[in-house]
Amino acid sequence: xxxxxxxxxxxxxxxxxxxxxxxxxxxxxxxxxxxxxxxxxxxxxxxxxxxxxxxxxxxxxxxxxxxxxxxxxxxxxxxxxxxxxxxxxxxxxxxxxxxxxxxxxxxxxxxxxxxxxxxxxxxxxxxxxxxxxxxxxxxxxxxxxxxxxxxxxxxxxxxxxxxxxxxxxxxxxxxxxxxxxxxxxxxxxxxxxxxxxxxxxxxxxxxxxxxxxxxxxxxxxxxxxxxxxxxxxxxxxxxxxxxxxxxxxxxxxxxxxxxxxxxxxxxxxxxxxxxxxxxxxxxxxxxxxxxxxxxxxxxxxxxxxxxxxxxxxxxxxxxxxxxxxxxxxxxxxxxxxxxxxxxxxxxxxxxxxxxxxxxxxxxxxxxxxxxxxxxxxxxxxxxxxxxxxxxxxxxxxxxxxxxxxxxxxxxxxxxxxxxxxxxxxxxxxxxxxxxxxxxxxxxxxxxxxxxxxxxxxxxxxxxxxxxxxxxxxxxxxxxxxxxxxxxxxxxxxxxxxxxxxxxxxxxxxxxxxxxxxxxxxxxxxxxxxxxxxxxxxxxxxxxxxxxxxxxxxxxxxxxxxxxxxxxxxxxxxxxxxxxxxxxxxxxxxxxxxxxxxxxxxxxxxxxxxxxxxxxxxxxxxxxxxxxxxxxxxxxxxxxxxxxxxxxxxxxxxxxxxxxxxxxxxxxxxxxxxxxxxxxxxxxxxxxxxxxxxxxxxxxxxxxxxxxxxxxxxxxxxxxxxxxxxxxxxxxxxxxxxxxxxxxxxxxxxxxxxxxxxxxxxxxxxxxxxxxxxxxxxxxxxxxxxxxxxxxxxxxxxxxxxxxxxxxxxxxxxxxxxxxx
DNA sequence: AGGCCTACG
DNA sequence: CGTA
DNA sequence: GCCT
Numbered sequence: 030x031x032x033x034x035x036x037x038x039x040x041x042x043x044x045x046x047x048x049x050x051x052x053x054x055x056x057x058x059x060x061x062x063x064x065x066x067x068x069x070x071x072x073x074x075x076x077x078x079x080x081x082x083x084x085x086x087x088x089x090x091x092x093x094x095x096x097x098x099x100x101x102x103x104x105x106x107x108x109x110x111x112x113x114x115x116x117x118x119x120x121x122x123x124x125x126x127x128x129x130x131x132x133x134x135x136x137x138x139x140x141x142x143x144x145x146x147x148x149x150x151x152x153x154x155x156x157x158x159x160x161x162x163x164x165x166x167x168x169x170x171x172x173x174x175x176x177x178x179x180x181x182x183x184x185x186x187x188x189x190x191x192x193x194x195x196x197x198x199x200x201x202x203x204x205x206x207x208x209x210x211x212x213x214x215x216x217x218x219x220x221x222x223x224x225x226x227x228x229x230x231x232x233x234x235x236x237x238x239x240x241x242x243x244x245x246x247x248x249x250x251x252x253x254x255x256x257x258x259x260x261x262x263x264x265x266x267x268x269x270x271x272x273x274x275x276x277x278x279x280x281x282x283x284x285x286x287x288x289x290x291x292x293x294x295x296x297x298x299x300x301x302x303x304x305x306x307x308x309x310x311x312x313x314x315x316x317x318x319x320x321x322x323x324x325x326x327x328x329x330x331x332x333x334x335x336x337x338x339x340x341x342x343x344x345x346x347x348x349x350x351x352x353x354x355x356x357x358x359x360x361x362x363x364x365x366x367x368x369x370x371x372x373x374x375x376x377x378x379x380x381x382x383x384x385x386x387x388x389x390x391x392x393x394x395x396x397x398x399x400x401x402x403x404x405x406x407x408x409x410x411x412x413x414x415x416x417x418x419x420x421x422x423x424x425x426x427x428x429x430x431x432x433x434x435x436x437x438x439x440x441x442x443x444x445x446x447x448x449x450x451x452x453x454x455x456x457x458x459x460x461x462x463x464x465x466x467x468x469x470x471x472x473x474x475x476x477x478x479x480x481x482x483x484x485x486x487x488x489x490x491x492x493x494x495x496x497x498x499x500x501x502x503x504x505x506x507x508x509x510x511x512x513x514x515x516x517x518x519x520x521x522x523x524x525x526x527x528x529x530x531x532x533x534x535x536x537x538x539x540x541x542x543x544x545x546x547x548x549x550x551x552x553x554x555x556x557x558x559x560x561x562x563x564x565x566x567x568x569x570x571x572x573x574x575x576x577x578x579x580x581x582x583x584x585x586x587x588x589x590x591x592x593x594x595x596x597x598x599x600x601x602x603x604x605x606x607x608x609x610x611x612x613x614x615x616x617x618x619x620x621x622x623x624x625x626x627x628x629x630x631x632x633x634x635x636x637x638x639x640x641x642x643x644x645x646x647x648x649x650x651x652x653x654x655x656x657x658x659x660x661x662x663x664x665x666x667x668x669x670x671x672x673x674x675x676x677x678x679x680x681x682x683x684x685x686x687x688x689x690x691x692x693x694x695x696x697x698x699x700x701x702x703x704x705x706x707x708x709x710x711x712x713x714x715x716x717x718x719x720x721x722x723x724x725x726x727x728x729x730x731x732x733x734x735x736x737x738x739x740x741x742x743x744x745x746x747x748x749x750x751x752x753x754x755x756x757x758x759x760x761x762x763x764x765x766x767x768x769x770x771x772x773x774x775x776x777x778x779x780x781x782x783x784x785x786x787x788x789x790x791x792x793x794x795x796x797x798x799x800x801x802x803x804x805x806x807x808x809x810x811x812x813x814x815x816x817x818x819x820x821x822x823x824x825x826x827x828x829x830x831x832x833x834x835x836x837x838x839x840x841x842x843x844x845x846x847x848x849x
Numbered sequence: 850a851g852g853c854c855t856a857c858g
Numbered sequence: 859c860g861t862a
Numbered sequence: 863g864c865c866t
Contacts, residue, residue, distance in 0.1 A: 493865070520863090530853060531863035570864050612860045693862090728858080728861090745857090747862075770862075786862085790854090797854045808855055809862090 030192055031058075031083040031113045033096040033104075035159050037152050038120035040128040041169045041177065042094055045118055048181050049092050058083065060095035068094075076103045080110065087112040090187070101158050108162065114191055117163035121170050125149065164191055196226055197334040200287040201311050204267075207231045208289050212244040213264045214251040220267040221287040222275050222305075229279050232270025236263050268296040272303050280304055282490065291333075294320045301327040304544060306490065309334050325685075325844050328501040328543030330488060486839040490541060493534075493567035494795035496838055498541040499845040502685050505545040509581050510536050512590040516577070519593045521613045522602055522620075534568040537791045537848040539578075549579050597625060608636065608644045609727065643725075643749070646766040650688030657682075659692050659752055659767060666716050667696060671709050674698050675779065679786035680770075685844035691768035693786050697779045706773035707742030713771065714746050724766065725749040746771040777824040778810045780832045785809035787829075791849040792841075800836055812836075 032049070036042045049055035057070030058079050064070065073079040076099065083091050087110075096104060096115070107113050120128075129148065130140055167184050171177045190198060200221050208219025211233040222229045236243045240263065243251050248263040265273075268288055272280075284305045291310040292300060297320045300308060307330040324331045489497040504510055517532035539546070546552055552566050552575075569575055577587050593599050598620045604627055605616035624630050631638050651659075660678050667674050677683070680693030697706065717723035727747040752767045774782040785793060786809065800807050804815045812821040826832045830840045 525863090527853065528863050531865095534853095534864075568864065573863060610860070614859060743857095745862075772862095785855095788862095790862090794854045798852095801854080806855085 030187065030189070031087065031091040031093070031107075031110070032186065033107060033113070033115050034092065034094045034118055035097045035115065035156060035163065036118035036120065037149070037156065038118065038125045038128045038169065039132060041118045041120045041124060044169075044174045044177050045116075045167075045181060046092060046094070047174075048178050049090070049186070052182075053090055053187050055090040055092045058091055058093045058095075060093075063095040063097070076106065080107060083112070084110060096159060097156055099159060104159050104162055112192060114165060114186075115159070115163045116165045116167065116186060117160045119166055119168045122149075124169060124172070197287075197309060200228070200285075201289065201309065201334055203228065203231065204287045204289045204311070207233045208267065209233075211235055211267070212242040214243050214248070215264075216290070218267040218288070218290045220271040220289070222271045222280070222284060223287065224279070224281050224284045229284070230271050230274035232265075232267045232272070232274055234264050234267045234270070237265055266293065266296050268292050269299060272299055272305075277303065282306060285309060291331075292320065294323070297323050300324075301329055301543075305329060306543070307332065307487075311335065325842065326501050326503050328499045328541070328845070330499060486834070486837065488839045488841060491567065493538075494799050495537050495541070495789075495791045495846075495848040496796040496799060496841065498538075498848070499543075499841060500537070500540045500848040501543055502844050502847055504540045504542075506539050506542055509546065509578065510539050512581060512587045513539065513574075513577070515590040515594050516587070518603070519589075519599070522599075522617050524614075524617070531568070531570070531574065533791060533849060535574045535578075538566060538568040540848050546578075546582065549582060552578060601626065604644075605630075605636075607648055608640050609647070610640070611636070643766060647690075647749075647768055649765060650690070651692065651767055652688055653682060653686075655752060655767075656689050656692050659750060659769065660694050662722060662750075663692075663694055663713075663717070663769065663771060664696075666720075666722075667709075667713055670712050670716065671696075671698055671701075675776070677779075677783050679783060680788060681847075683783075683787045683843045684789065684847050686847065691770060693770045693772070695772045695774065695779070695782050695786055697774050697776045697782075699776050701776065703744065703773075703775040704742070706775065707744050710744065710746055710771065710773045711742055714748070717748075717750070722750050723748045723769070724751050744773050774810060777822075777826075780826050780829045781807075781812065781823060782809055783829050784832060787843055787846065789846055789849045792846040796836075796838065799838065803837075805836070807836075 032055070034042050034045055046055075046057060050057065059068065059070040059072060060076065060079060061072050061074055066072075070093075071082075073082065076095075079093065079095070096107060099107075104115070108115060126140070126145055129145065133140065165184070165186065167180060167186075169177050169180065171180065194202065200223055204219040204221045206219065207221060208217040211217040211219065213234045213236075216234070218234045220232045222231070236248050243264055251262060251264060267290075268286065271286065280303050282304070284303075285307040286300060286305045286309070288308065288310045290312045292308060297308075301323060306328075308324065309332045311334060321331065323329075488499050490499065492498055513532050513536040517529050517536065520526075520529035520532060539552075542551070544551070552569060565571070569578065577589070581587050601624065602616050602620040605611050605619055606613065611619070619630060619635055622630075622635075624633065624635075627636070627641050630636050631641060656678065660676075664674070664676055667676070674696050675698060676694060676696045678693065679695050680691060681689040682692065696710075698709075701709075714723065714726065718726070725748055727749065728743065728745065746769075748769050748771070749766050750769050751764045753763050753765075770786075772782065772786060784796075797807050800812075801815070805821070806813055806815045812823065813819060814821070823832070826835060833840045
């Protein structure tokens with residue numbers, strides 16, 4: 030790339046040149062006539078020569094300062110090339126004056142104010158046209174080079190996006206452009222509907238055709254100063270206009286809607302119904318929890334993309350906007366009317382605290398997220414006194430994540446646990462800027478940060494691998510999935526392993542469909558709106574499973590599945606499988622011994638009554654509140670043995686299921702070795718057993734006998750705990766037994782463990798199958814090369830999301846991994 | 850035709 | 859073979 | 863049973 034620096038402040042220019050050559054290996058090109066020789070750089074006689082040279086070498090990093098007093102047409106010649114970037118370095122008057130003074134020969138008398146102003150006026154007038162064309166403005170309000178270099182690093186001048194926008198940026202700017210056409214008196218909103226990277230339609234908000242424009246009084250509600258009901262508003266939203274403009278027939282399977290503002294609930298409903306697969310927004314808007322849930326459940330991806338091409342100016346000059354990403358559990362927006370119209374910037378201002386919060390407006394390309402264990406000494410009391418766990422509803426965890434743009438300034442750069450004051454934390458929680466860690470474990474990975482190497486990969490609904498697809502939490506095709514699962518179970522029982530796998534895969538595929546499947550055309554994936562090209566749905570073969578699904582669509586049932594389900598032996602088989610220690614093989618044998626019920630088998634002595642009773646307990650779903658309270662008991666005891674542990678509740682709970690089968694708790698600790706963690710787990714197990722909470726250890730830990738040096742501890746504990754749904758009850762009839770898995774791990778492999786223990790099975794399976802194609806082998810605790818056996822160092826992995834990007838996999842929200 | 854996730858007990 |  |  031070829032960068033031209035323009036500025037009134039020579040010192041700032043010099044600092045920037047040095048920074049660019051030092052940290053990004055830039056070569057300086059200058060015009061003989063413009064820049065004194067002693068400034069260095071490769072010399073040219075004319076603009077044309079310099080630009081031609083740059084064209085030949087456009088792939089290297091080049092910089093010039095010779096454009097500052099060029100004519101407009103020279104600047105335009107420069108800007109026409111596709112590899113150029115004009116950067117304006119603005120500076121405080123103080124800095125400019127200092128630079129000027131330093132340039133003057135030592136003999137000159139001190140510069141008086143009037144003389145300085147005359148010089149400034151002239152210099153500014155000469156550069157005004159050039160400055161106004163700059164694609165990036167950087168402001169230097171600092172006195173020292175070091176401080177300014179930090180600003181330069183933050184600005185990330187070398188970001189290729191400014192030179193050539195990504196697709197996201199491209200469409201988002203089009204959406205912004207569309208919004209300029211808006212005549213709504215409340216707010217400008219624009220949307221662009223795309224399909225296969227082509228624009229299908231655009232829209233902006235305003236009154237419908239034939240009515241007076243909103244700005245001309247067409248909509249009473251928007252023009253009146255007083256609050257009126259949203260029902261009074263006649264304005265169509267930009268999203269609606271874009272959808273209406275496109276029409277139903279032109280919206281295919283992979284349509285993406287770009288909105289410069291996050292859609293309201295009303296639009297979200299329409300977006301889901303028209304079959305849009307992804308929504309990308311720019312401006313943070315109070316994302317209603319219901320909107321978020323709606324998109325999640327419907328399998329519509331909601332992404333946030335910042336406008337990278339916008340100049341990240343100095344922090345203190347930026348307005349404040351909280352770039353909430355879609356994963357933030359926002360407060361419910363009480364005011365339905367507020368939709369697109371009444372958002373005030375102050376609503377988004379950060380919670381006060383820590384003094385100066387002028388930095389909170391930094392662009393999201395620099396946002397980092399910090400995890401703050403509330404049990405760290407500085408925050409421990411805060412957490413309890415705040416009742417933060419109550420603030421954050423059903424998730425009962427002790428760690429929270431605070432996005433750092435919401436942190437008080439002094440903590441911005443720190444990775445260590447910051448301390449924040451009481452009311453700051455409370456207000457941030459109330460404003461929805463604190464995330465429950467159970468869902469987003471240490472997720473300080475920001476895919477928009479170019480330092481993180483690569484952006485998130487997009488999900489691929491057509492992939493045969495479940496780890497590329499989005500599976501709505503609640504499938505609209507539940508019955509079909511159920512029928513396929515019965516066929517799967519039957520194949521397992523018959524020991525037809527691979528046939529069973531195929532049915533599992535088919536069911537997972539069906540689970541990834543965001544819409545109810547009504548006809549056989551629905552199970553083909555449309556390639557694009559303007560052709561009839563369809564692709565065959567992976568994992569649903571042309572011969573067998575396809576026929577079964579068509580049978581289901583025609584008759585509402587699959588006869589084979591009905592038969593299996595109604596057969597007594599199948600019922601017994603299922604019941605047997607749910608007993609701990611009895612798998613498909615034994616269940617198959619027992620179910621064909623002529624017995625008709627579990628009771629009969631107990632009488633025969635084939636199975637025990639205890640096993641049956643326990644199975645009945647464990648079969649009951651566990652509500653989320655109980656999962657978190659059981660995890661709470663475990664962690665409470667864990668803390669007496671291990672100060673400040675890091676933990677995550679994984680499994681179905683993390684996948685957002687309303688009821689879990691068991692409780693999966695993953696624990697680690699910074700600075701502990703795996704062996705120390707294993708010893709801790711053994712102690713925890715003993716403690717929980719002693720207090721009568723853990724009633725059964727299903728995988729016996731081999732505890733050290735104290736004589737030998739050999740420790741073979743386990744890092745996984747599988748057990749059963751007695752849980753009372755009624756708090757404090759002593760009535761044994763109220764006790765339900767629940768499965769608990771406690772896993773400890775090395776801190777470096779924490780995120781990998783989270784990934785592994787979150788599931789679902791099909792997701793994990795396809796994940797491993799996929800990385801295997803790149804010779805990587807992946808298990809719960811390590812990634813290594815299959816051939817060389819070299820282990821991949823994961824100590825730099827900052828989050829599960831970062832890990833997935835590292836593995837070249839898209840980040841699928843845990844709630845959308847429910848594929849089996 | 851050959852593979853289908855991986856590891857542990 | 860059973861289990862995560 | 864389905865994919866490569």
